[in-house]
Amino acid sequence: MLCERCQQRPANVHLTEITNGQKNESNLCEVCAREMHLQGLSFNFLPQMSLQNFLAGLLKHDPGIGQAAHADVAGKSCEKCGLMERQFVKQGLLGCGHCYKSFEERLEPLLRRIHGSSKHSGKVPERAGGPLRQAREIESLKNQLREAIKLEEFERAVEIRDRIRELEKDMKQGGKQPDAGQGNI
Amino acid sequence: MPVKEIFNNPNSRWMDDDGPETGVIISSRVRVARNLKDLPFPHLLDQEKSENVVSTVTPAFQNEETFREDRFEFFRISELSPVERQILVDKHLISPDLLNKLEGKAVVLREDGVVSVMLNEEDHLRIQCLLPGLKLERAWEIVEKVDNGLEKTLDYAYSEKFGYLTACPTNTGTGMRASVMVHLCGLVLTRQLNNMLNAVHKLGLTVRGLYGEGTEALGDLFQISNQITLGQSEGEIIANLNSIARQILAQERSARTVLFKEKKEMIMDRAWRAFGILKNARVMTSEEVMRLISDLRLGVDLGILPAMPLKLLNELMVMTRPAFLTQLAARDMEPHQRDIFRAELVRNGLSGLDGLAG
Ligand SMILES: [Zn+2]
Ligand SMILES: [Zn+2]
Numbered sequence: 001m002l003c004e005r006c007q008q009r010p011a012n013v014h015l016t017e018i019t020n021g022q023k024n025e026s027n028l029c030e031v032c033a034r035e036m037h038l039q040g041l042s043f044n045f046l047p048q049m050s051l052q053n054f055l056a057g058l059l060k061h062d063p064g065i066g067q068a069a070h071a072d073v074a075g076k077s078c079e080k081c082g083l084m085e086r087q088f089v090k091q092g093l094l095g096c097g098h099c100y101k102s103f104e105e106r107l108e109p110l111l112r113r114i115h116g117s118s119k120h121s122g123k124v125p126e127r128a129g130g131p132l133r134q135a136r137e138i139e140s141l142k143n144q145l146r147e148a149i150k151l152e153e154f155e156r157a158v159e160i161r162d163r164i165r166e167l168e169k170d171m172k173q174g175g176k177q178p179d180a181g182q183g184n185i
Numbered sequence: 186m187p188v189k190e191i192f193n194n195p196n197s198r199w200m201d202d203d204g205p206e207t208g209v210i211i212s213s214r215v216r217v218a219r220n221l222k223d224l225p226f227p228h229l230l231d232q233e234k235s236e237n238v239v240s241t242v243t244p245a246f247q248n249e250e251t252f253r254e255d256r257f258e259f260f261r262i263s264e265l266s267p268v269e270r271q272i273l274v275d276k277h278l279i280s281p282d283l284l285n286k287l288e289g290k291a292v293v294l295r296e297d298g299v300v301s302v303m304l305n306e307e308d309h310l311r312i313q314c315l316l317p318g319l320k321l322e323r324a325w326e327i328v329e330k331v332d333n334g335l336e337k338t339l340d341y342a343y344s345e346k347f348g349y350l351t352a353c354p355t356n357t358g359t360g361m362r363a364s365v366m367v368h369l370c371g372l373v374l375t376r377q378l379n380n381m382l383n384a385v386h387k388l389g390l391t392v393r394g395l396y397g398e399g400t401e402a403l404g405d406l407f408q409i410s411n412q413i414t415l416g417q418s419e420g421e422i423i424a425n426l427n428s429i430a431r432q433i434l435a436q437e438r439s440a441r442t443v444l445f446k447e448k449k450e451m452i453m454d455r456a457w458r459a460f461g462i463l464k465n466a467r468v469m470t471s472e473e474v475m476r477l478i479s480d481l482r483l484g485v486d487l488g489i490l491p492a493m494p495l496k497l498l499n500e501l502m503v504m505t506r507p508a509f510l511t512q513l514a515a516r517d518m519e520p521h522q523r524d525i526f527r528a529e530l531v532r533n534g535l536s537g538l539d540g541l542a543g
Contacts, residue, residue, distance in 0.1 A: 012458065014451035015376065081225040093307070096225040097342030097350040100357075107354065111347070114355055117416025120348025122359040123329075125336050128222070128343040 003029035078102040131171060138167050189258075192269050195509060197276045197298035197315070200499035204318020207495055208486045209437050210430060211366045211406070214277070214315045215324040215423070217332060218308040218351045218360035222340040226352035227289070227305040235289025235305050242304055242339065246293055251334030255295050262290040271508035277315060279303055300331055307352050308360070310335070319430055321363055321423045329419075348415065358415030363423055365430045366395070370405040370483045371440030381436060388429055389413055404475035404502070409433070445487050456484025464535050468521075469528040474505045493538050501534050 001011045009029035075085030083095030085103060094100065100107060111118040124133050141164050148157040191197075199212040220226060221242075227235060243259055246252050262270060262283060273279045278301045279292050291304040303311040312331050314324040342350040348358040356362070372378045382392050395406040409430065411422050444452050459480035462469075478498050484490035485498075503509055505527045511517060514526055 012454065014448050015374065081229055083225075083229065091228075092354075093228055093352045094226065094350075094354065095229050097220060097222060097344070100344060100347050100350050107347075111354055111357060111415055115358065115413045115415035117413075119346060119416060120344075120358045121416060122348055122361075122418040125341055125343055125349075126333065127336055128341045129345070132345045 001027055003027065003032050005029070005032040076102060134167055134171050138164055138171075141167070191276070191278070191294065191296075191298060192272055192512060195500040195504040196496070197278065197503075199277070199298070199315045199317050200496050200503075201317045202495040204316060204320055206434055207318045208482075209368055209434050210319040211368060211495075211499065212277075212315055212317055213320045213324050213363075213365050214313060215321060215328045215361065215363045216311055216313040217328055217362075218349065218356045219310040219312065219332065219335075219339075220342040220350060220352070221309045222342045224309065227307065227309060228352060230289065230305070232288045238305055238309050239289060239291050242302075242310060242335070243293070245335045245338045248338055251330055255300070257293050257295050257300075259293050260291060262292065263287040268508050268511050271506075272503075272512060275503050275506045275508055278313075280306060280311075282306055300327060302331070308356070319365065319427070319434070321365070321427050321430075325363070325419060325423050355412075356414050359417070359419050359422065361414055361419055361422055362410055363426050364408050364410035365426065367407050367409060367430070367433060367437070368405055368479065368482055369407055369433070369437055370479050371437045371444060373405050374444060375440045377436070377440060381433060385409060385429065385433070388425075390426065390429060403472065404479040406475075406479075441483065441487060452483070452487065453489050455480050456487070456489045460484065460490055460535075463531050464538075465532070466528045468524045469505075469531065470524055471505055471507065471527070474527065474531060475502065478502060491538055493535070497534060501531060504530055504534075 003009050003011045004026050005028055009031060011027035012030055013028045013033035015026045015028060015033065075089075077084045078095055078099045079102065080098035081095035083099055083102075085106065088094060088099070088103060088106075094103070108118045124136065126133070141160055145157055145160045145164065148154075148160060199214075204210075204212070221238060224230070224234065224238060227238070230238070239261075246257055246259075262279075265273075270279075270284055273292065274281050274284065276298065278294060278298055280303065283290050283292070283303050283306050289305045293302040293304070295301070299314060299316060301313050301315075303313070312328050312335075314327040314331075316324050316327075344350060349356075349360040351357050351360050369378060369381075372381055385392055389412050391410050391412050393408045393410075395403050395408065409426070411426055413422070417425075459477040463474070463477050463481065478501060481490065481493075482495070482498060485493055485495070504513070507523060510523050510526055510530070513530070518526060
């Protein structure tokens with residue numbers, strides 16, 4: 001059998017295409033099959049933008065996010081690492097952990113745009129997240145306390161209450177209440 | 186195997202065929218980005234300061250009991266030969282980006298290649314675990330253990346609100362990129378790949394070719410990974426990717442079944458042709474080997490070809506890339522010489538197997 005496409009080489013490759021439940025079959029030579037295969041793929045592999053270019057584009061063209069994109073706007077800079085807002089807009093990379101505080105207003109909408117959220121809900125590291133870890137534990141103990149009271153398990157309730165007091169005392173002595181946002185920067 | 190063997194032995198743990206679903210899902214990877222609290226991110230560091238990162242992080246591996254059971258070895262990228270660097274990329278133990286600028290770049294490798302920690306890539310640390318088959322939860326457990334061990338002595342840049350702070354805002358939060366490497370020849374042959382890719386994109390995942398961003402899908406191999414790192418927990422990210430990987434697996438399996446049922450001769454012909462060429466050819470390019478190995482995988486999976494370890498096929502994929510060929514030949518070669526040497530290696534690799542099963 002000859003290739004349906006070029007009618008020259010033997011058809012060694014059989015393609016079965018299923019589109020919307022319709023089956024299409026074709027017999028092709030290896031050369032044609034590869035060409036068509038590559039064509040099919042090129043749809044999925046449109047020249048991939050690098051993430052940084054993508055970000056830079058997002059920052060530049062969105063007036064709400066990228067006001068400092070124009071060279072004539074000085075823009076803020078990070079007091080810790082010295083990164084200028086302009087640089088961030090251009091490269092899409094932050095300079096240090098403190099940049100998240102320095103450019104918070106600009107970052108929040110950007111993070112929401114990228115992730116659909118601007119609030120971390122994952123892992124809390126043991127040391128760096130110490131106060132937050134305790135705060136979350138107290139929160140969970142308070143829930144248990146309410147539950148215990150509801151079930152009239154008063155002995156257990158007293159135990160839980162004491163544990164909460166202990167934790168709250170620890171946190172005060174540690175001197176660091178978890179503040180609204182930036183635990184560790 | 187001693188860690189140095191990483192450059193001479195084509196095997197890496199992820200190539201083994203004892204993982205779940207290795208017929209379609211070759212490997213699972215979890216990687217997290219971490220930064221040190223008081224230092225600018227790597228792209229702002231000069232050579233001296235990037236050395237600070239290295240000298241701060243390396244003792245953390247020695248102090249911790251987490252790292253006692255396994256052997257870890259430290260490599261400065263600048264001290265490796267160009268061929269050795271490329272072998273680490275080809276084995277997926279480091280990213281190609283780590284080779285952009287060599288100053289201050291380093292990697293800490295566990296001897297079996299399951300864990301690797303890159304230093305001064307886009308972030309100060311990139312902790313990765315790579316396992317054979319569909320094993321995302323286990324990979325995350327291993328990464329988390331290493332992460333916790335390091336955090337005992339390292340101060341991470343972390344905020345309650347934004348989570349782990351990374352150089353690029355696309356990694357902020359969990360800093361996690363979880364991915365599976367999948368062999369989708371069935372979907373490619375039945376031309377259903379586009380539909381699947383579109384669906385996957387809509388679910389917030391990225392699909393790329395084998396060797397990272399911008400590379401084409403050599404050998405019908407794809408990497409599927411999460412995009413969102415903020416607002417979802419690590420467990421949620423893993424569970425989401427896991428369930429999508431299972432759906433893709435089911436679709437690929439049914440595509441293969443349809444092919445085998447309805448086009449048996451064509452598929453058999455394809456598999457046997459690939460086997461014949463790989464066993465006999467005298468000159469082969471890297472691309473041709475990748476393409477034929479894809480057909481071979483399908484033939485083995487459908488029981489058309491004699492059973493052969495997938496491990497061997499995975500190793501051949503890495504061995505026949507230019508870097509490993511050069512390492513094995515212990516000399517530089519012209520591309521044409523490489524093609525001859527490559528064909529010889531493949532013939533030797535498959536020599537024990539014969540075609541009696543047909
Ligand atoms: Zn043709
Ligand atoms: Zn900064």
